[in-house]
Amino acid sequence: MEINRKQRGILVVISGFSGSGKGTVIQSLLNRYESFYALSISATTREPRNFEEDGREYFFKTKEEFEKMIAKDELIEYALYVENYYGTPKEYVQNQLDAGKDVILEIEIQGALKIKEMFPDTLLLFLTPKDAETLKERLVKRGTEQPEVIDARLLRASEEALGVGAYDYLIINDTIEECVTEVHSVIQNEHRKVSRNEEFINRMKEELKSFSKGE
Ligand code: 5GP
Numbered sequence: 001m002e003i004n005r006k007q008r009g010i011l012v013v014i015s016g017f018s019g020s021g022k023g024t025v026i027q028s029l030l031n032r033y034e035s036f037y038a039l040s041i042s043a044t045t046r047e048p049r050n051f052e053e054d055g056r057e058y059f060f061k062t063k064e065e066f067e068k069m070i071a072k073d074e075l076i077e078y079a080l081y082v083e084n085y086y087g088t089p090k091e092y093v094q095n096q097l098d099a100g101k102d103v104i105l106e107i108e109i110q111g112a113l114k115i116k117e118m119f120p121d122t123l124l125l126f127l128t129p130k131d132a133e134t135l136k137e138r139l140v141k142r143g144t145e146q147p148e149v150i151d152a153r154l155l156r157a158s159e160e161a162l163g164v165g166a167y168d169y170l171i172i173n174d175t176i177e178e179c180v181t182e183v184h185s186v187i188q189n190e191h192r193k194v195s196r197n198e199e200f201i202n203r204m205k206e207e208l209k210s211f212s213k214g215e
Contacts, residue, residue: 007100007191007196007197007199008097008098008100009038009096009097009098009099009100009101009102009103010097010102010103010121010122010123010187010190010191010196011093011097011102011103011105011115011119011121011122011123012102012103012104012105012122012123012125012187013105013107013111013112013115013116013122013123013124013125014026014104014105014106014125014126014127014183015106015107015108015109015112015124015125015126015127015160015167016126016127016128016173017128017129017135017153017157017160017161018139018153018154018156018157019129019135019136019138019139019142019153019157020127020128020129020135020138020173021127021129021138021173021176021179022106022127022173023106024176025127025173025176025179025180025183026039026104026106028176028177028180029104029180029183029184030104032180032184033184036101036102036184036187037101037102037103037104038092038096038101038102038103038104039103039104039106040088040089040092040093040096040103040104040105040106041055041056041057041058041059041089041092042058042059042086042087042088042089042105042106042107043058043059043060043061043066043069043075043078043085043086043087043088043089044058044059044060044061044066044084044085044086044087045060045061045062045063045066045084045085045086046058046060046084046086047060048060049144050144059089061085063085066078066085066087069087069089070087073090074089074090074091075087075088075089075090076088076089076090076093076115076118077107077111077114077115077118078111079107079108079110079111079114081108081110081156082149082152082153082156086107086108086111087111088105088107088111088115093105102187108160109160109163109166112124112166112167113163113166116166121195121196123168123169123186123187123190124166124167124168124169125167125168125169125171125183125186126164126167126169126170126171127171127172127173127179127183128164128170128171128172128173129172129173129174130172130174132157135154135157136150136154139153139154169186171183171186
């Protein structure tokens with residue numbers, strides 16, 4: 001049962017090695033549980049991949065445009081990843097959290113750590129395939145990157161592995177459907193935490209007080 005309908009949404013960061021399948025998992029999570037979640041769309045200076053559309057996967061920006069967004073303080077965080085800028089626009093995230101939606105950010109580790117520092121009650125999830133060989137296979141099969149970019153992303157993955165300790169949950173993405181179920185249940189359990197339900201508890205306390213006054 002829903003404890004507190006007015007509870008503010010949770011900011012959920014989902015990271016994972018390039019090729020961990022996190023994009024597919026997140027899309028499937030949004031399709032399956034549409035009313036629960038809002039996905040933040042990032043800005044980036046990287047070139048769109050074939051199937052990508054501006055405003056759907058990313059807001060594609062030039063370096064100058066991106067730097068203007070930084071100067072105008074329009075981003076919650078941003079990071080350089082394999083020679084491109086990536087950043088999270090502020091306004092949409094705040095609005096959705098206020099509306100009670102859990103907002104999913106699919107961002108890399110530097111951004112995740114910055115967000116956790118600014119907003120300590122952010123939930124950090126890290127997705128990984130079951131082993132490194134599967135990771136490489138997925139990157140090669142995806143066929144969207146040149147071999148040297150794949151190598152750079154694998155190198156980046158081994159750096160990122162060092163930072164996984166800062167995350168709250170590690171989730172293995174073996175089959176998409178199971179992984180989606182797991183991600184959803186971790187987020188929903190997070191809503192049950194006592195520390196996220198202060199308002200409810202205070203209300204109960206007030207109501208109980210009225211009994212002890214004999215009203
Ligand atoms: P890709 O080029 O594969 O779409 O993304 C490269 C990396 O950038 C991924 O790890 C992705 O999660 C991360 N990323 C995407 N958007 C953002 C963002 O707004 N901020 C940060 N810090 N990383 C992001």
